[in-house]
Amino acid sequence: MSSLNIGFALDQYPTLKRASNSQSLIRLVAGPAGSAKTSWAIMELLRSALLQTPSPLDNTRYFRALVVRNTYALLKSNTIPSMKNMFGPLLQVTEGSQPFGRVRARLQDGTALDMEVQFLALDSEDAQDKLLGAEPTMVLCDELNLMPESVVFALVRRLGRYPSGTKGKVDRTGVIGVFNGPVKGSWLHKWYLGERDAQFEKVAREMGVEKLVEMFKQPPALIPPAGFPNSHDPNDEWLPNPEAENIQNLAQGYGYYYAMLADPDMGKIQSYVLGEFADVKHGKVVFPEFHRDVHTFPAERVNTKELRDYYLAFDFGRTPVCIVGTLLSDGTLMVLDEFMGEDMSVEQLYRSTVRPALKRNYPNGVCVRAYGDPAGMVGGQNINLSPFDVLRKEGVPIVAPTRSNKLEPRLAAVRSFMTSLGTGGKPRLLIRDNCRFLIQALAADYIYENRSGGRTADTPTKSHIGWVSDLSDSLHYLSMGVLLVMSTGDDDVAQYETEIEWC
Template sequence: MKQLRLTYRAEPTLAAFHNSNAFVRGVMGPLGSGKSSAMCMEILIRAARQRPSPDNVRRTRFAVVRNTQAELRTTTVKTWQDWLSQGERGPSASPPFTSRLRQDLGDTTKLDAEVIFLALNRAEDAKKLLSLELTGAWINEARELPYDIVSALTGRVGRYPPKRLGGPSWSGLIMDTNPPDTGHWWFRAAEQETPQGWAFFTQPPALLASDSGYLPNPQAENLENQPLGADYWLRQVHGKSNQWIKVHLLGQYGDLMPGKQVYPEYDDEHHVALEPLGAVAGTELVLGWDFGLTPACVITQPLPGGRLLVLNELAETSMGIRRFARSTVVPFLRCHYPDHTFTSVGDPAGTARAQTDERTCMEELAKAGIPTRPARTNAFAARREAVASFLTGGHDDVPAFLLDGSCAILRRGFLGGYCFAENSDRPEKNSYSHLHDALQYAALHAQDSHERPVARRGIRRRERQPADGFAGY
């Protein structure tokens, strides 16, 4: 067999990654920093170091995982082919893509590395891994995959080659990613509570922020492999949001999510309060509701002059509206807003009677002490525009829409978690949609009640005020 010869120089962060023997290793960095190439080389390095079996063959089997078939074929498989096309049989033409690398290593032993490329993007996809016997695995762009896939893969590595063929010299899981948001499992594992046997490596940013804009970072990795040099990163700045630049070029954790945003009008730096919001005394609250077994309630406060404060989000799963209202919402209102009156509006579908006891959601809320009216419509276009009208109102110093920083699910939904379903003009039903539906009903009511132009006085940094009694209950 013809020997495979490759030229590869690991950047400092990636060299530290290669030198680690941690069971689970992850590399995070900006776009174009050489992460995927390093993962390909790590597979080859570990395959070449595998102890030979009695017939002098170094056998390994790796799984390579990406979130979709399209991304797998056009990015991950392409990177593998660019590096390892010599002596390789495959990848196969149809999924699951497989590849086989057989090489004479020149030391009387032979390399036999099998690679299986899989698209897995949901927790239930973990069952597809149950029959795999692997040496190791690579998760490409780990921020796109749920933790269940990571957990399942850690149980499938270290199982090949079998003991009669020498067993694996090394086994483990390697991962690369652009920075995820701070609610992601990667952030928790890397920054808050790192599991035993795990190690994380963070590459330098591609660019540095300055008062005059962005500058090339002299410590950026993979610069010499960029045909355009630092211009590869600099020219991507134009037309991008600050959050996108923060994540993809500065290499920092940021609340940027995939999916076509329902609200492109949303600006995280403009619409999130710098300090906790407090309800304005003497002005009623508006509660917005979404029903079902994933009930949600958003507490807002429309202000004279056309502004809308979003103070709190409350949501549960696998719970009916009766228990949600009585055990979650009412105690919260009593504790935080005892002196405020309120108006409560919800999904008009809440007037339908249940098949069990024939009570409507509106009747259940009334019995809990929260009389609620149906919103004037549940048409999605009208609901979206009600929120968008506040997002685009106000001015630079006093936005018409202001979100309390504690509303983490709403915030991540605005950033892309609440997104349009593929090939649809309707939002995807997911963990963000229930609270956003609730917000839309509150915004519809607030929109209907506002007639005057936007006020010019702000309460952006008002501290939360204590209160003594809940007048609305």
């Protein structure tokens, strides 16, 4: 009997490895073109099939995969060939208007595998009927960004029905979605920003699953120059990203992505080269020096429960925000958390959200200082009390980082951290990737708006949608306050400077 070995070296793909280890019902992976996310998803179907408990009747592992693509043409020209390439002769596919695949094999442990692969193109006439009648063990949505949100939930409703009876029961089910960076404002972008998190958490509790949705972002293939995407000069230098995934398997290596830079459509470059959400911008970003891949890091790399100190920074008004940061011993400012409120006072935000989160996430930490808009020293948000007074009553040691609220010194403070390097060559501004709204603001939405005649505004847009200006302003105050600490050598503060070992 001939044998066949099929594998996927997960250790070479840190992002995809995390996705494999996730227990979420819906696992989503965004990344540049050619980053092996589809190949990984295909092998994840096979891995799940091999882990399925054998039927007590005939010792066979039964599994049914449903592979979905937006159009039949792309299903036939891209997805099915990818599956054949990954499975080799193990997968037998019946071509035609309704392609069907099957894997039958004897395994080394004495069990057998019977894996069906059903294919569904959403542009086919019977797509709706096939979707409503599907009974998959697991689903792969290839290029999910081209599909409507409703498809995902329609698929979730069909999960867990096969195998059953004498063929056993389902061990692992779920939906896997892979895609290049979608357009900003799309439903996937809203999921990424967490706009559905509260609803998803409720559904997960009701379903009895650990997590309903988890999204993973692969590193960009190239590191863009400062100013992109607001300006795109072919002579600008793009650098190979050493953390990019699957470069070793591309015939041209990084050249595969350098060729894409000739495209005048910067949205496509964002999507296919960077794997980012393609921003629809109408202005110039305030901080072109900011790059997600350089200035952010995975949340799990810092255990906040072990931190000894932290700083808070607030912005007030009816969309109040608070960010949490810490100062490392090498002068690096690390932003760890963000909290936002809608149509409430800063007192409500602090009591309902910030204080409980600090107790839960920073049980061994001390708030060294808190900073806020100097205008917050004046009463108005609460009867006879200023926002500063309100927070001080709650025990928050808040001060104004400066008597003036002039814009340029605030922007310069942020840039001083953003553009200088600390130990190990990392920038001195690092933002944990759970701070999604702050990252989105800095990367795309905090802008000088375009004006008539090709001019741009002199001051950044004051947008409270997505807390863009609120979070950006809070970063201004935090940066100014920490710079003041560093320049004055305040002993009361310096003793709390934190040492962090990266996990």
